[in-house]
Amino acid sequence: MHIPDNYLGPATCAVMALAAAPALIVSAKKVAHRLPKEKIPLLGIGAAFSFLIMMFNVPVPGGTTAHAVGGTLLAALLGPYAACLSISTALLIQALMFGDGGILAFGANTFNMAVVIPFVGYFIYRFVKDRVSSKRGEYAGLAIAAYVAINAAALCAAIEFGLQPLLAKDAAGVPLYCPYPLAVSIPAMLIPHLAVAGLVEAAFTVAIFAFVERTSPGTVYAGSSVKLKPLYVLLAGLVLASPLGLLAAGTAWGEWGADEIKAAVNGGSALGFTPAGMAQGLRFDAPLRDYAVKGAPEIVGYALSAIIGVAAVIIAFKLLALLKKDRGGPSRAEA
Amino acid sequence: MAVRERYEPRRDKGRYLEKSLLAVLGVLAALRDRPGESGRRDRVRPELKLASTFMLILLVSLSRNSLFIEAAAAVELGLLCLFRGEVIARVLRKVAAAAVFAAAVFLPAFLWGRGGNVLFLLGKVLLAVLAAAIFSAATPWTSVTEAFSRLRVPDVFVMTLDMTIKYISLLGGLVLNMLYALKLRSVGRNERKMHSLAAIAGTLFLKSRDAAVTQYQAMECRCFSGTYRITRASAWSPFDAGLAALDAVLAAAFFALGAWR
Known part of the structure; x- marks a missing residue:
């Protein structure tokens, strides 16, 4: 679901950035005022979770791959505002360090994965939770929420892709950016997510939520202690398991590079040309492009990328928590 | 008495004083602001x-x-x-x-x-x-x-390192207090601050010489010859x-x- 650069026209990128910005600003304000200080490290851990979960690619019908996001999980654990911040940070680090998702398309990716998923997921989860009394019912609600939310995000991404042939064409009518119309992009994005990725997201969400609830109740319920150790253990486990994400061969739909799209097969036929906007567009060389290290076996590169990404996310949030402490500290309050 | 009095001291050149204060404070903070102060042992x-x-x-x-x-x-x-x-x-x-x-x-x-x-x-x-x-x-x-x-690593080196660090902290505290004293007493324009600074350096030297003597005496009293013996269990x-x-x-x-x- 990570839209690379040059798939969306500059106008779409700007509109999507404008759409995502208010959500991010409101989230940052809410988190700064409402989230207790001891829960701020959880934001980093949450972002690290999301980062890792997105590394687990699963093969989907049509020969491409898809991945879970963990947005509903974070929204259920930390609230939708904190989840929005966590996931957008994970997306930023993915774009800057690993070239996963574009720089120009960051707004669109943030809107799809960091705004739509947490808020839709959280709304459905609360809706179900308030109406059921059993634990099993709550978990069912969580699974439904995760499933619906990731599909809503996939639909948004598909619409953004599908609008491009209408918005940007050259004189001969050849699309400049994403060449697939809505009739292709919506089924191409939704079928894999409805069939596989949504189920994977739901399974991940419920399994990890149940684990966190059991080992670190303070994360879920106010008043109990927030234990970080089990969460770090879970993170380490996911890091070690991350090379499993390599088992699925192929690139996710809509994430082909400019060199791949010409040969990408869709509905039985290859595209046969590289849209002009893609061939000449922005090319940002991320240091660890595609989670690979030059000269290293894929597994090693993937695992190293997982460690570096997780560490970077956690460090970023620990530094952010520091800013909050400074702002609310007694020295300023007295002055 | 009815005339309102306004006393404004003439501008004083005290930048170097503040700079030295900050420098000493920085070193002391770097030395003291370290892990292990809480008494927790390393893992x-x-x-x-x-x-x-x-x-x-x-x-x-x-x-x-x-x-x-x-x-x-x-x-x-x-x-x-x-x-x-x-x-x-x-x-x-x-x-x-x-x-x-x-x-x-x-x-x-x-x-x-x-x-x-x-x-x-x-x-x-x-x-x-x-x-x-x-x-x-x-x-x-x-x-x-x-x-x-x-x-x-040879004991002489370890002892020198150990003492250097301890005495930077001790003598640093001393200098800091003397600099504060100088700053507090320099009300208005004090032309003789530079002389006092020399006095501070001199006092510091004398104090460190005293400290060396007391350190030696303390070592003698405790039968410490500069050989470090580690008592901590090593599991x-x-x-x-x-x-x-x-x-x-x-x-x-x-x-x-x-x-x-």
């Missing part, structure tokens, strides 16, 4: 930390292999993210200072078109500084001396084993990759 043996840091810096500086450098980066970032935010910020500040300096040194090479190499070298410099900064952030001074003596903890295993993996990777070529 990892200090000598193992020291040896691992030396090894990491050595391997990173010898390496010409980008894969090894990335592995080292993953290890160091992984360790760094376990610290508290304040410590991370302190470590990163040191690394940033090194980055600026190294970037300035490498800038001509970069402009002459050795871009790739320069970034690689810059990465190596940053990793070496990061390793040292992590060690320093994770180890109190007492443990540093302990690590040196456990690694069979290996799981954290020690973890760090040792990490070292082994890194060293093995270095040789398996032929990273020095």
Whole structure:
């Protein structure tokens, strides 16, 4: 679901950035005022979770791959505002360090994965939770929420892709950016997510939520202690398991590079040309492009990328928590 | 009495006083603002930390292999993210200072078109500084001396290091108080501040001489001849084993990759 650069026209990128910005600003304000200080490290851990979960690619019908996001999980654990911040940070680090998702398309990716998923997921989860009394019912609600939310995000991404042939064409009518119309992009994005990725997201969400609830109740319920150790253990486990994400061969739909799209097969036929906007567009060389290290076996590169990404996310949030402490500290309050 | 009085002291040149105050405070803060102040013992043996840091810096500086450098980066970032935010910020500040300096040194090479190499070298410099900064952030001074003596560094060296650090802190406190006193007494314009500064330096010298004498007497009284004996039991903890295993993996990777070529 990570839209690379040059798939969306500059106008779409700007509109999507404008759409995502208010959500991010409101989230940052809410988190700064409402989230207790001891829960701020959880934001980093949450972002690290999301980062890792997105590394687990699963093969989907049509020969491409898809991945879970963990947005509903974070929204259920930390609230939708904190989840929005966590996931957008994970997306930023993915774009800057690993070239996963574009720089120009960051707004669109943030809107799809960091705004739509947490808020839709959280709304459905609360809706179900308030109406059921059993634990099993709550978990069912969580699974439904995760499933619906990731599909809503996939639909948004598909619409953004599908609008491009209408918005940007050259004189001969050849699309400049994403060449697939809505009739292709919506089924191409939704079928894999409805069939596989949504189920994977739901399974991940419920399994990890149940684990966190059991080992670190303070994360879920106010008043109990927030234990970080089990969460770090879970993170380490996911890091070690991350090379499993390599088992699925192929690139996710809509994430082909400019060199791949010409040969990408869709509905039985290859595209046969590289849209002009893609061939000449922005090319940002991320240091660890595609989670690979030059000269290293894929597994090693993937695992190293997982460690570096997780560490970077956690460090970023620990530094952010520091800013909050400074702002609310007694020295300023007295002055 | 009915006339309102306005007294404004003439502008005083006291910048150097404030600067020296800040400098002394900075050193004292760096010395005191260290882990272990709370009395908590290290979870990892200090000598193992020291040896691992030396090894990491050595391997990173010898390496010409980008894969090894990335592995080292993953290890160091992984360790760094376990610290508290304040410590991370302190470590990163040191690394940033090194980055600026190294970037300035490498800038001509970069402009002459050795871009790739320069970034690689810059990465190596940053990793070496990061390793040292992590060690320093994770180890109190007492443990540093302990690590040196456990690694069979000659006692004279260990004692000198130990005393230097202790006396920088002690004499620093003394200087600080004298500087404060000078500042408080210099109401209005004090033309003779420079003379007082010389007096402070002189007093400091006399005090340090006194301190050396008392230190020697205290050593004699306690039968301490400058030989350090370590009394701490030395059972290996799981954290020690973890760090040792990490070292082994890194060293093995270095040789398996032929990273020095």
